[in-house]
Amino acid sequence: MELLNQVTQFVISGLATGSIYALIGLSFAIIFNSTGIINFAQGEFVMLGGVLTIFSLNVLQLPLAAAIVAAVAVTTVIGILFERLAIRPLKNATPLALIIITIGASILIRGVVMLLWGKDTQALPAFSGTDPITVAGATLLPQHLWIFGVTVMVIVGCRLFFNHTISGKAMRACSFNRRAANLVGISVGRMVLFSFVISAAVGSLAGVIIAPLTMTSYDVGVMLGLKGFCAAIMGGMGSGLGTVLGGLILGTLESLGAGLVSSGYKDAIAFFILLLILFIRPQGLFKKGETERV
């Protein structure tokens, strides 16, 4: 019984962490799908979400809801600027060059945030209190429910957007074949910009909802970005649901690994499984093998 309770706790903790990875992974996949590049500044969008919310809350004295909207909006604008100033001007650059540029951008954003707000870790108050909730012998915080809720909303929203709107379908078309999309009259440039907008918004939203739990500082984006990237890889860098499952699996494995095996090898266990998946199913866990990307 004791062990069962423990395992329930590990799984719930893991799912909570996993949802965060899933959200970040999703924002990786969105940009990858329309541009073919992996945006390594994604973690920085997450960090900006948290840091800007705290700034709006403490310095600008906005109420929490307004602070969140402001933070997501500002991060989205930064995402747009990033695409306009760093990605678009390089018309015929290879994806590799673009990836290097995103790494440069991530270092720049991190540096600017460090200079503006210092190196201290800051905490955001929880959205609805810190009284733990008991579920099947395990406990979780109200903030975890926020994380689950927002993750589900974002997934549903993405699914509806990509499958049932003209813009969403156009973006998917760009991901399948850029030239063909262009030929049928889709403005690829606009779709790329659009993908940065959505990705920055989703990333920063993830940063906002986790800030009360994990706290935030100028350098939280590095590790979170890496974990989100793993989630996206596990999901095959494309399918929305696959990425989400990838994130949840990664989070649960970490938590079970730390709890049942050894906390020292927690990351090692998770990354070992990632490597295993890459060996056995290089196309990702939940993706049909025949999908070919050009």
Added chain:
Amino acid sequence: MKKLVSTAFASLALFCLSTAALAAPPIKIGALFAVTGPASFLGEPERNTAQMVVDEINKAGGVKGRKLELITYDTGGDATKAVQLANKLVKNDQVVAIIGPSTTGDTMAVIPVVEKAQVPLISCSAGIKITDPVKKWVFKTAQNDTLAVARIYEQLKKEKKSKVAILTVSDSFGSSGREQLKAQARHFGIQIISDDTYGPKDTDMTPQLTKIKSAKPDAIICWGTNPGPAVIARNAKQLGLAIPLYMSHGVSSKKFIELAGDAAEGIRLPSGKVLVADLLPKSDKQKGSLLAFIKDYQNHYRAEGDHFGGHAWDAMMLLKGAIERGGDTPAGIRNALEATRNFAGIGGVFSYSAKDHAGLTKDAFTLVEVRKKDWVLVK
């Protein structure tokens, strides 16, 4: 008449010259601090404090009538740079003593330089290997981790708690703490029944705590620097852990209480005495120094003085005492430093000897508990 005027001028000029010659040149002291870079949270208050102490000493007439001149360089937390700058201090600036560097890495790198040049160094970093084994020219002011561990174990022994779970961060601070926790346990009759770690950037430690909960220890000791311990405090509250939670001196600042919020209540940790200077009994030897340091720092920088500034304060004051007693030569200063006994500074009461260049006992740490978002002393 003309002759008289010129003689007057000449004698005046002579007089001026002779007074200039009479006022001896200032005593040059070198300082190496990591003012920028990842360790700037150490280096900045240290630099500020060292400069403040020198200004205060000079304002009060200097040491034995001679002014002090502080030559500060920024190592940026880079050991290679620290070595270059130490060479510069010794060869170009010809300082009689050096205080700093801020980090153990920098200190270990400059030790060969000062040992060769035979210039005393008072390090402001904590690493135990700086003064163990003892090096002839090297002293330090920051408290060893060993003392913090001893302080916690002593309290646990007093409360007859013998089974502990440890949760340490997987960086150099945490692994040094983990080593010490394991090494000293037997001496205090303590048994470590669960030994877990977490990554410095981890955001959820409920798995480790769930595991610890089922091991049913009498106390949990967590060793890390912000933000990890704050996450652990919150996770412990989430899981409803009723086991006493001890933290390390690595989080002994108001920042920890701010980050952990309500979850910080009841957490205990060993801390240098700066944090609780006003709470100390009048009989405490350090109280005078502590209050003076806090007041001076407030006047100079409009900020609260912290432990790190305290390390530089101790280094400068020890040096001042050594110059007063031993003269202004490196060798004289070194011998006088080694003979320092019962100097009540910020980090503790220092008594150096030929065998001990760290100079502190576990009384350098005091055990504090968080209550109502503030510190109280644990009796």
